[in-house]
Amino acid sequence: MANATAITVTTLTPDAAGIAQPTADVLDTGSVAVTLSADVGGLSELVLLEVKNTAGAANNLTVTVLAGDNPPAQRAGLGALETVIAQNATKIIGPLESARFIQDNGKLDVTFTPAAGTIGAQIRCYKLPRR
Numbered sequence: 001m002a003n004a005t006a007i008t009v010t011t012l013t014p015d016a017a018g019i020a021q022p023t024a025d026v027l028d029t030g031s032v033a034v035t036l037s038a039d040v041g042g043l044s045e046l047v048l049l050e051v052k053n054t055a056g057a058a059n060n061l062t063v064t065v066l067a068g069d070n071p072p073a074q075r076a077g078l079g080a081l082e083t084v085i086a087q088n089a090t091k092i093i094g095p096l097e098s099a100r101f102i103q104d105n106g107k108l109d110v111t112f113t114p115a116a117g118t119i120g121a122q123i124r125c126y127k128l129p130r131r
Contacts, residue, residue: 003027007038007110007125009047014129024122028054032111035066038125042072042106044096046128049110050082052090053121061085062113063121065096076100095128102129 004025012019021121027034040047053061067076078100085091096108103109112121 002024003029003034003119004123007036007049007091007108007123009125010119011127012129014131022051022124024124027112027119027121027123029059029119031114031116031118033111034119035111036123037103037107037109039106040102040108040127042098043101043127043130044094044098044101044108046130047094047096047108048110048126048128049093050090050124050126051085051093051112052122053085053087053120054122055114055117056089057117058087059117059120060115061086061119061121062115063093064111064113065092065093065101066109067113068098068100068102072098072104074099074104081103
């Protein structure tokens with residue numbers, strides 16, 4: 001297979017009866033860090049990332065939400081947000097402050113770094129409706 005080139009954003013519908021879990025974007029090739037963007041339209045407060053570490057060996061995966069561009073991210077100086085995920089574990093990351101993490105193109109940039117060996121991750125991104 002090949003690594004995903006972007007993070008697919010699934011926009012949720014208000015008052016919906018539910019949706020099937022979307023297909024995950026997959027990282028499964030190579031042993032170096034991979035950075036992907038999610039086109040969230042400049043509103044990261046409405047976004048949740050679901051990341052599962054699927055590495056074949058007992059390997060941690062570090063997920064880093066990169067600091068944004070200033071402007072528009074006036075609080076970018078607070079830096080990136082780093083989360084470590086154990087093998088076969090899943091974490092939900094977010095919501096994320098736009099004033100800290102949004103890029104000047106309205107996207108959210110996320111780096112996935114394997115501790116060792118081949119990278120392995122499944123990523124889903126959900127955008128909540130604005131009410």
